[in-house]
Amino acid sequence: MELPDRLITTSSKKPLQERSRDRVDRVLKVAEKLVAEVGPEGLSIPEVARVSGVPRASIYQFFPNKYALLLAISDIHLRRVSDLVAGLRDQLQGGSLEDIARLTTRSTADYYNQHPVASVLILGGPMSRNAYLSQEITIQDIGRQLRLLLMHNNPELRVPESPDVMTIAVEIAFACMKHSYYTYATITDEMAGQAALAALAYLRGVLRD
Numbered sequence: 324m325e326l327p328d329r330l331i332t333t334s335s336k337k338p339l340q341e342r343s344r345d346r347v348d349r350v351l352k353v354a355e356k357l358v359a360e361v362g363p364e365g366l367s368i369p370e371v372a373r374v375s376g377v378p379r380a381s382i383y384q385f386f387p388n389k390y391a392l393l394l395a396i397s398d399i400h401l402r403r404v405s406d407l408v409a410g411l412r413d414q415l416q417g418g419s420l421e422d423i424a425r426l427t428t429r430s431t432a433d434y435y436n437q438h439p440v441a442s443v444l445i446l447g448g449p450m451s452r453n454a455y456l457s458q459e460i461t462i463q464d465i466g467r468q469l470r471l472l473l474m475h476n477n478p479e480l481r482v483p484e485s486p487d488v489m490t491i492a493v494e495i496a497f498a499c500m501k502h503s504y505y506t507y508a509t510i511t512d513e514m515a516g517q518a519a520l521a522a523l524a525y526l527r528g529v530l531r532d
Contacts, residue, residue, distance in 0.1 A: 346377050347385055351399070354392050358440050363393055363450065393444055394454050400441035401461040407434055408465050417476055420526060423469060424519045428496050432515040435500065446504035462497060466490030480530065488529050492522040 353375040372379040449455040466489040496518040503514030
């Protein structure tokens with residue numbers, strides 16, 4: 324999933340040449356490793372330059388500050404989460420609303436638990452408006468995917484787009500995951516279940532008509 328141009332231009336530039344892409348990839352991998360070690364607050368571009376071997380000036384060419392770098396890392400994980408949900412489509416063909424809610428919530432929770440940096444940067448709270456917008460775009464995309472899947476499984480079902488009830492349901496589940504991360508520093512099995520239940524309760528209420 325691509326961010327709108329307004330997000331890209333205010334955060335980082337896209338590398339065009341192969342050498343530049345390789346440098347950016349190296350910078351992102353080193354930055355993510357450092358975030359895992361020292362947290363986002365302790366991250367600095369000079370340290371990324373030292374560890375990666377990429378000149379500081381080259382890093383600033385693509386990431387004007389460490390927040391643009393953190394946003395780029397967050398966006399990588401957000402795209403992966405969106406792709407993960409898309410990849411569940413075959414498993415959920417013919418599944419019930421409950422099947423969709425439980426499997427997508429469980430799979431998403433597992434991803435965050437397996438990627439601590441994604442949890443820190445996304446569940447820990449966006450560090451900028453661009454990071455918040457990036458999250459919202461991903462949540463909307465997941466909501467769109469789940470709406471299409473639910474309507475495919477239940478052709479007679481009307482799933483409103485205004486208000487966008489599937490996106491709201493994803494927001495509810497996401498809020499539960501953030502609460503679990505804040506409280507327990509992980510998404511516990513119980514809280515993953517609660518996230519699915521909360522989203523289900525909302526959807527059953529709005530879709531029963």
